[in-house]
Amino acid sequence: MQSIVAKDLTKQFGTFTAVNHINFEVEKGEIFGFLGANGAGKTTAIKMMSGLLLPTSGDALIGGYSIRTESKQIKKHIGYMSQRFSLYNDLTVFENMQLFGTVYGIPPKELKQRINNSLEELMLLDKKNSLVASIPLGWKQKLAFATAILHRPEIVFLDEPTSGVDPIVRREFWKLIYQAAAQGITIFVTTHYMDEAEYCHRISIMSDGCLKLIGTPDELKQQMGVNSIEEVFVKFVNR
């Protein structure tokens, strides 16, 4: 089953084509890496897929819903986490999760249960009533991820979730990604860490608005005749 189907997805701003007829499919439960140089069109593509920006032409089905006509439905079925920390610093850990859970319409009793389970998994139960401002950055990122999947979305979009995070927490974060994928949540993730690209089931590389390469990390390395995704990326952007 496909979670994401992009068909000739295109966005123009004036005469500038930010996203140029991109086509790809992402399977349910897949970890899909979305790479590209700064300004390649990644953020524009993610905004369209999350129903925040209408395409100029083409369409994408997100969990079966069209971004052209059903963006309201899409928002209920996706989670989103940005590179900039997106929780409220002056609310507690619990209040933040409660706020987002309520916005997504999770019934109060059920919500309380889910928050407790989630905090227990993250080993953050003792921080439940601490202000988010007071907890270390690495934990905040893990908390933001747990909050983004609290309503059990079909797909979660992660935009550079590990930017600036220490090497140990980065790996813990990927452990959470794997757990979520194992539960059937589709992961759509961007990163500038090339070792993280290797953790994805499949990756794609965007350049100048076009989706130029797509495949498993091994396939892309073979195709370009190199040993690492870093080399694939460098070779590709400098081509």
Added chain:
Amino acid sequence: MPEIDIQHINKRFGKIEALHDINIMVEQGEVFGLVGPDGAGKSTLFNILTTLLLPDSGQVDIMGMDVVKDYLQIRQSIGYLPGVFSLYPDLSVQENLAFFATMYKSSVLDNMSLIKPIWKQLLPFKDRPAGKLSGGMKQKLALCCALIHKPKILFLDEPTTGVDPVSRKEFWDILKDIQHKNVTVVVSTPYMDEATRCDRIALIQNGNIIKIDTPNNIISNFRGHLYTVKMDDIFGLMQLMNQFELTCNYYPYGEHFHIAFYDEVEKALPAFERFLQDHGRQYGEIKPITPNIEDCFIELMQMS
């Protein structure tokens, strides 16, 4: 005399101890790196070094001048590229550069030689408002503005964060050029792989320096015996590893699994191989490797 002499610097913000007893000496002409994750205290230290923030205690001399008493003279002779974009977004590229040159009573023409290679790349956009440049171009303009008064020391706070690998490499090539023009460079980064581009680095975590040395020395002081093995489902193996009894440190590293043994390798290696077989894992050759800075940082973090 060191170019920068930092002695016993402490700084707190309320309950948070941002910097704890920091001691660093930077020599003239060095590229010195502060390497550590967000929240480690890098920006706080930069703000103290650039005379924008007072330390709670301790002493910093920049070219023999005191950061507290002689801040006005220090500001004349340093350049600073802050972590957040701090140019005027509605002035054009050219206007921003002229503005900073004038502020320092310098002129764009006098110091063009220092910025020429970078400025060439900006020329096609010289009339564009700075706020409308791409991320990489903004950084290049900010670098020109920080260099236009020909500073003796250049401070760069995370100039490559969120920048793609190709643009990052370009930026470091530019820094090396600047070093060759006899400017001391102090730069911070959360990317461990960039550490090897520095002459010396300080690894910083939670307000503490955990190591200061050349990248090569840090690598040769790695304590464990590091091995790498390629396999599928590394995160699945991670779940099992708590059943492996020997002293070791392990983590995914791209498509590889890294494991550092702290017991006798002659025993640990076969034990690990048996462990993999007992759990029915498919795996490639288990090879010894030289650690990189990220491996070292992980080891030092686990020990501290």
